Amino acid sequence: MIAKKLMPALFISGLGIFSLSACKHKPTDAEIQTTVQTAIANYTGISAEVKDGIVTLSGSVSSADDKANIETAVNGLKDKGIKSLTDNISVAPPPPAPTLALSPDDSLTAAVKDATKDFPGISATVSGGVITVTGEVEKSRILTLKQALDALHPKKTNLSAVKVK
Amino acid sequence: MSALTDKYKELLDAANASGITDLQTAETDGVLHISGTAPNADVKNKLWDTYGKIDPNFLTGDVVLDIDVSTAVAGAKVKVTTHETALNIRKGPGTDQPIVGKAAKDSIITLVGKANDQWWLVRTEDGAEGYSYAQYLTPQ
Numbered sequence: 001m002i003a004k005k006l007m008p009a010l011f012i013s014g015l016g017i018f019s020l021s022a023c024k025h026k027p028t029d030a031e032i033q034t035t036v037q038t039a040i041a042n043y044t045g046i047s048a049e050v051k052d053g054i055v056t057l058s059g060s061v062s063s064a065d066d067k068a069n070i071e072t073a074v075n076g077l078k079d080k081g082i083k084s085l086t087d088n089i090s091v092a093p094p095p096p097a098p099t100l101a102l103s104p105d106d107s108l109t110a111a112v113k114d115a116t117k118d119f120p121g122i123s124a125t126v127s128g129g130v131i132t133v134t135g136e137v138e139k140s141r142i143l144t145l146k147q148a149l150d151a152l153h154p155k156k157t158n159l160s161a162v163k164v165k
Numbered sequence: 166m167s168a169l170t171d172k173y174k175e176l177l178d179a180a181n182a183s184g185i186t187d188l189q190t191a192e193t194d195g196v197l198h199i200s201g202t203a204p205n206a207d208v209k210n211k212l213w214d215t216y217g218k219i220d221p222n223f224l225t226g227d228v229v230l231d232i233d234v235s236t237a238v239a240g241a242k243v244k245v246t247t248h249e250t251a252l253n254i255r256k257g258p259g260t261d262q263p264i265v266g267k268a269a270k271d272s273i274i275t276l277v278g279k280a281n282d283q284w285w286l287v288r289t290e291d292g293a294e295g296y297s298y299a300q301y302l303t304p305q
Binding site: 140141144148151155162 | 217222
């Protein structure tokens with residue numbers, strides 16, 4: 001009975017001790033740095049410096065969205081001892097998309113003629129880098145045809161009009 | 166992630182996981198171009214199987230898949246994988262070139278060199294040498 005009555009009191013005093021100790025500990029700059037670095041670990045090339053609770057972020061990201069997301073993540077850590085945030089992250093433009101080495105139409109036309117020689121049921125035309133095939137082909141041979149045409153570096157291999165037997 | 170890379174996720178994942186060197190993917194005007202060099206013919210065939218499952222008979226035309234095989238080098242043995250007939254061996258790289266020999270279906274011949282991606286210089290067991298169309302030659 002006594003134990004039962006004492007329980008809530010023990011619980012409350014326990015909480016008191018716990019929260020007291022949490023209040024008492026002021027995070028050091030090194031601890032703040034670890035917290036911040038963990039929060040932004042998904043972004044490579046970003047470093048965080050902490051001095052007197054002031055966090056300075058530097059580095060480069062590929063989009064303004066990333067920069068904003070990092071700022072939001074770090075600002076969300078204000079209760080971890082961060083006094084203020086200086087964001088020196090720069091946004092670099094993304095690298096250009098790889099350019100495709102496409103075959104010009106005249107060499108592509110000659111190559112398509114070679115590739116389709118053994119497919120008497122079809123005819124193929126080339127325009128603007130796109131190979132368009134019409135006619136009939138056995139199901140067992142469509143893979144060979146597609147492989148041969150894709151290997152010629154076309155912009156597209158259009159088989160949509162081909163009837164597969 | 167675009168709709169195309171989403172549709173072909175299984176193919177792209179397989180390409181990334183199967184040791185393709187120089188793997189390049191680029192999307193242009195609604196067509197996804199995937200190219201690279203497979204470590205062997207088996208890897209290449211599996212990628213084509215995966216592609217064929219997503220787009221049966223390749224009729225949609227929204228992918229150009231161009232996979233070479235790294236074992237197809239000078240001196241390697243290649244198998245003649247024609248549909249039915251023997252493979253023509255020609256004097257030069259082109260179907261307008263005269264035929265100088267034939268290689269039987271399923272026979273193993275030697276890859277001597279490559280004129281380009283499509284025309285390979287080959288030599289048969291009985292010494293006939295000339296150019297054959299690469300699509301019908303499978304590296305061993």
